[in-house]
Amino acid sequence: MLDLSHLADLAPTGTLRGGIVVAPAKSLSFATKSGDGVAQGVPVDLLHGFAALLNVPLSLAEFPNSGQLTDAIAEGACDMGFMPRDAAREARVAFGPSFYLMGSTYLVPAGSEIFTIEQVNREGIRIVAIASTTTARAARRTAPLAAVEEVSSVDLMTAMAQRGEADAFALSHDSFIGLLPRIPGARVLPGQFQQTGIGVAVPPGRPGALALARQLIETAKANGLARRAFDAAGFVDAAVAPLDD
Numbered sequence: 091m092l093d094l095s096h097l098a099d100l101a102p103t104g105t106l107r108g109g110i111v112v113a114p115a116k117s118l119s120f121a122t123k124s125g126d127g128v129a130q131g132v133p134v135d136l137l138h139g140f141a142a143l144l145n146v147p148l149s150l151a152e153f154p155n156s157g158q159l160t161d162a163i164a165e166g167a168c169d170m171g172f173m174p175r176d177a178a179r180e181a182r183v184a185f186g187p188s189f190y191l192m193g194s195t196y197l198v199p200a201g202s203e204i205f206t207i208e209q210v211n212r213e214g215i216r217i218v219a220i221a222s223t224t225t226a227r228a229a230r231r232t233a234p235l236a237a238v239e240e241v242s243s244v245d246l247m248t249a250m251a252q253r254g255e256a257d258a259f260a261l262s263h264d265s266f267i268g269l270l271p272r273i274p275g276a277r278v279l280p281g282q283f284q285q286t287g288i289g290v291a292v293p294p295g296r297p298g299a300l301a302l303a304r305q306l307i308e309t310a311k312a313n314g315l316a317r318r319a320f321d322a323a324g325f326v327d328a329a330v331a332p333l334d335d
Contacts, residue, residue: 092143092305096298101169105147108137109159109168112152113244115268116323117261118190119156119172119288120244122268133172135319136189140170140306154243157222166293170303174262175289176224184294186304187334188287189316194225195282196258197266199251200275207281210258211235218247219260228284229260248272264325287331308333 100106110133113120121131129150141148151168153159162168164182174192175185196217198204210217211233219226221240230238239256241247244265251259251273258279261269266278290307292299310316316330 092302092309094144094302096302097144097146099296099298100292100302101144101146105149106137106141106144107149107151107167107169108133108141109151109153109162109171110134110137111156111159111173112154113265114248115244115265115272117265117268118192118320118323118325118328119174119262120265121152130323132319132323132325135322136172136310136315137170139310139315139319143306143309154245155220155223157220160222160291163291163293169292169299171291172288173291174224174286175291176227176286178227179224179291182294183291184296184300186290186292186300187307187311188289188331189307189311190264190288190328190331192262192264192286192288193282194228194260194262194284194286195266196260196279197251197270197273197276198258198279199254199256199273201254202257202277204258205279207232207279207283210279215258216256217258217260218250218256220244220247224286225260225262225284232283244269251276264328267325304334 110121116122116131121129156173159171213235215236217238290303292303
């Protein structure tokens with residue numbers, strides 16, 4: 091049973107203000123919009139499930155990338171969201187457990203002569219990544235010879251990939267599942283240049299909020315909420331991260 095003694099710390103307005111990243115195709119951390127404009131996907135299902143467990147209303151704020159979601163949580167404009175974690179984010183928001191272990195790789199456009207992640211790290215190679223994300227930072231770190239250009243949204247990246255306007259496009263493996271059919275002839279490179287957890291994040295300086303967020307994510311793993319969210323979004327082969335010790 092949840093300890094709700096910290097509910098006011100997690101949802102100080104009485105409403106759980108959740109933040110989601112909206113993209114053209116679902117991933118384990120991205121939501122999409124249905125034909126009638128309703129947000130859907132793993133983060134949406136988890137936030138709805140958490141609000142139900144807490145017995146509070148849910149308000150969703152939408153962002154084009156996880157960097158802007160990080161800003162909103164760091165500033166206290168959102169109470170909770172889900173995002174890949176790295177040292178830069180850990181300095182700004184408080185992370186609870188991860189619900190998925192994410193690997194980042196590259197998509198290369200039709201006709202590319204790049205076949206491995208190692209071949210991306212060359213002078214003259216142009217990488218496109220989403221601004222202020224763990225994947226963008228990891229691409230700069232692991233491919234220092236290449237040039238990394240940051241764009242504001244997955245929509246922009248997808249349009250550039252369709253036009254072949256860069257040599258490699260950096261995202262997580264699960265993000266490319268939905269995007270690949272939209273980019274004829276493109277390939278996703280095997281392996282990964284980064285692995286990190288997609289964790290639940292809350293504003294800093296609110297230890298009660300962090301304690302309750304930890305309970306919620308571990309409950310979602312234990313009671314099947316996370317598994318049902320994965321399956322509903324089509325990620326039936328993706329493994330939910332194990333329970334924390």
